[in-house]
Amino acid sequence: MPLTEQELNQLQRHANQLRRDILDVTYWAGGAHVGGSLSIVEILVILYYTFMNIDPRKPEMEDRDRLVLSKGHAGAALAPLLSRRGFFDFESLKSFNKFKSAFGMHLDKHKVIGLDASTGSLGHGLPMAVGLALGARLQGKSWRTYCLLGDGECNEGTVWEAAMAAAHYKVTNLTTIIDRNKFMLDGSTEEVMALEPLADKWRAFGFLVKEVNGHSYPELYETIQAANTEKGAPVVIIAHTVKGKGVDFMENDVRWHYGGLDSDMLEKAKQKLAGEA
Amino acid sequence: MAEGLTWNVYDANTMTQADIYGDVLCMLGEKNERIVGLSADLAKSTKIGKFAQKYPDRFFNVGIAEQNLFGMAAGLALSGLVPFVSTMAVFTTMRAAEQVRTDICYQNLDVKIIATHGGISFGQAGTTHHCTEDIAIMRSLANMTVVVPADGIECANAVMSCVEHPGPVYIRIGRGFEPACYDDDQYGFTIGRSVEITPGTDITLICCGITVLQAREAAQILERNDGISVRVINMHTIKPLDTEAVLRAVNETRRIITFEDHTIYGGLGSAVAEVIAESGKACAFTRVGIPDCYSVVGYPEDLYNFYKLDADGIVEKVREVMGRDFEEAESWEDGF
Numbered sequence: 001m002p003l004t005e006q007e008l009n010q011l012q013r014h015a016n017q018l019r020r021d022i023l024d025v026t027y028w029a030g031g032a033h034v035g036g037s038l039s040i041v042e043i044l045v046i047l048y049y050t051f052m053n054i055d056p057r058k059p060e061m062e063d064r065d066r067l068v069l070s071k072g073h074a075g076a077a078l079a080p081l082l083s084r085r086g087f088f089d090f091e092s093l094k095s096f097n098k099f100k101s102a103f104g105m106h107l108d109k110h111k112v113i114g115l116d117a118s119t120g121s122l123g124h125g126l127p128m129a130v131g132l133a134l135g136a137r138l139q140g141k142s143w144r145t146y147c148l149l150g151d152g153e154c155n156e157g158t159v160w161e162a163a164m165a166a167a168h169y170k171v172t173n174l175t176t177i178i179d180r181n182k183f184m185l186d187g188s189t190e191e192v193m194a195l196e197p198l199a200d201k202w203r204a205f206g207f208l209v210k211e212v213n214g215h216s217y218p219e220l221y222e223t224i225q226a227a228n229t230e231k232g233a234p235v236v237i238i239a240h241t242v243k244g245k246g247v248d249f250m251e252n253d254v255r256w257h258y259g260g261l262d263s264d265m266l267e268k269a270k271q272k273l274a275g276e277a
Numbered sequence: 278m279a280e281g282l283t284w285n286v287y288d289a290n291t292m293t294q295a296d297i298y299g300d301v302l303c304m305l306g307e308k309n310e311r312i313v314g315l316s317a318d319l320a321k322s323t324k325i326g327k328f329a330q331k332y333p334d335r336f337f338n339v340g341i342a343e344q345n346l347f348g349m350a351a352g353l354a355l356s357g358l359v360p361f362v363s364t365m366a367v368f369t370t371m372r373a374a375e376q377v378r379t380d381i382c383y384q385n386l387d388v389k390i391i392a393t394h395g396g397i398s399f400g401q402a403g404t405t406h407h408c409t410e411d412i413a414i415m416r417s418l419a420n421m422t423v424v425v426p427a428d429g430i431e432c433a434n435a436v437m438s439c440v441e442h443p444g445p446v447y448i449r450i451g452r453g454f455e456p457a458c459y460d461d462d463q464y465g466f467t468i469g470r471s472v473e474i475t476p477g478t479d480i481t482l483i484c485c486g487i488t489v490l491q492a493r494e495a496a497q498i499l500e501r502n503d504g505i506s507v508r509v510i511n512m513h514t515i516k517p518l519d520t521e522a523v524l525r526a527v528n529e530t531r532r533i534i535t536f537e538d539h540t541i542y543g544g545l546g547s548a549v550a551e552v553i554a555e556s557g558k559a560c561a562f563t564r565v566g567i568p569d570c571y572s573v574v575g576y577p578e579d580l581y582n583f584y585k586l587d588a589d590g591i592v593e594k595v596r597e598v599m600g601r602d603f604e605e606a607e608s609w610e611d612g613f
Binding site: 062066068108109110116117118120121123124126127128129130131132133134135136138139141157158161162164165168169 | 313334335337339340342344345347348349350351352353354355356357358360375376379380383384385
């Protein structure tokens with residue numbers, strides 16, 4: 001059953017809110033990986049509001065679904081999302097990056113309630129996610145593991161070591177999503193270290209590949225649902241996204257891979273969001 | 278320590294450290310369903326294959342991909358399992374160093390690492406397969422416990438104990454042809470507490486791994502031929518270090534030598550040196566291990582001899598230190 005109009009509107013509101021939150025966090029933190037945070041907004045929202053079985057009142061619930069944010073630098077997106085989802089007070093995010101804060105650029109699972117794995121070093125997420133999924137299967141648990149990778153991250157050899165293992169062990173209780181925003185710190189992924197043909201690479205490693213518009217809820221919904229019921233082979237969803245999505249002066253501009261906002265810029269950026277919505 | 282393990286039934290001289298480890302892990306696996314095993318195409322060499330044969334569903338051979346090996350182990354631990362991971366020390370602590378540090382230690386996960394072929398125990402294989410830096414590297418990781426068993430029996434004790442010891446544990450063993458030091462496992466093994474092998478008052482030899490047995494033999498020779506009373510300490514846990522045993526040695530014997538199959542930088546010798554320096558007490562002190570070089574190739578026995586880590590070398594080093602001009606204890610102003 002596709003998403004209803006009402007559900008779509010609700011998700012869209014969450015996305016708008018999260019984009020504003022990312023900008024606020026960027027402002028409070030004095031800088032954040034804002035481009036790659038804005039690109040994964042719809043992916044995070046649909047996972048945490050539609051697909052994942054979680055209970056903010058029981059963050060350590062054994063049977064909860066897990067997300068490994070392999071592109072750990074997008075903590076400025078995940079932290080406010082977890083907060084809006086009810087895991088902790090939104091005001092606490094004002095301490096982001098500050099002395100002894102629970103929130104730094106890359107999130108620590110011992111400090112951030114609702115976070116399933118500490119990440120930040122690229123290429124570490126998928127191996128952990130494969131381990132989590134195998135662990136669930138071995139213990140006869142039905143919870144699911146999601147892994148969100150950056151595209152630039154796919155330069156890392158460990159992504160492919162883990163991909164090989166996921167296919168070898170037929171890890172189908174894992175859904176892998178790549179934020180294909182086409183930029184990394186030093187420039188476009190194709191200029192720095194070409195990834196294409198990316199889908200063929202994953203196919204060659206034994207994955208079923210699905211490509212979607214990573215900002216389209218109907219497409220994400222249908223594709224993640226299909227991925228979650230696939231039993232033949234692990235699935236990777238290549239979500240085509242726009243780095244900096246929603247703030248026109250940030251979109252596809254590699255300078256906003258990481259950046260800070262003063263109050264004027266913050267307002268300007270928020271107006272762009274309002275204009276979009 | 279769990280009951281019911283009687284190592285007398287094994288011919289300890291023919292069972293290697295790794296053999297015994299494989300058996301112990303099988304036994305633990307029987308009692309504890311949360312234990313899983315992982316290796317990276319070294320299931321046979323590391324003997325974790327015994328566990329794999331007994332529990333094929335609970336064993337993952339990830340192929341020659343050590344970084345993924347430790348990343349997956351972290352994930353399995355996050356799911357609530359207790360992974361035992363075995364591959365060579367050199368690949369554990371250097372190829373996969375960041376996974377061990379960031380995925381396992383930073384998240385403080387219950388991953389137990391049994392690293393084989395530590396030091397120069399894989400003598401003929403050369404520097405690529407030697408690992409004389411692992412203790413230094415593992416010791417520097419917060420949350421990590423570092424154990425270097427003296428022989429197969431102690432390895433069994435360490436493996437048994439580490440299940441009850443929360444957080445990551447690094448157990449470093451040799452290739453598996455090391456002679457037995459202990460006759461049985463009932464000598465009071467506790468992680469973090471050293472074992473006095475022989476009492477002595479003139480000099481203390483602080484050892485780990487293969488050097489423990491060699492030091493015991495050296496102590497007998499020195500007692501008999503030179504009349505030197507040698508204390509031998511098996512410092513099987515490098516982190517957390519048994520600092521009290523070191524301080525007692527400083528106070529009571531005034532002379533300490535450390536022996537380890539590891540570079541003299543950052544390992545047991547350095548750990549002991551830190552305690553001595555911070556104590557403010559002077560003491561004749563020498564570290565013996567692999568100097569600042571990559572080891573020559575050869576059979577391990579020849580290498581241990583070359584680097585003064587066998588009984589002959591230890592005797593020589595003790596005579597050297599005993600011959601040093603050194604103040605008598607009575608003349609010390611603080612007079613302890």
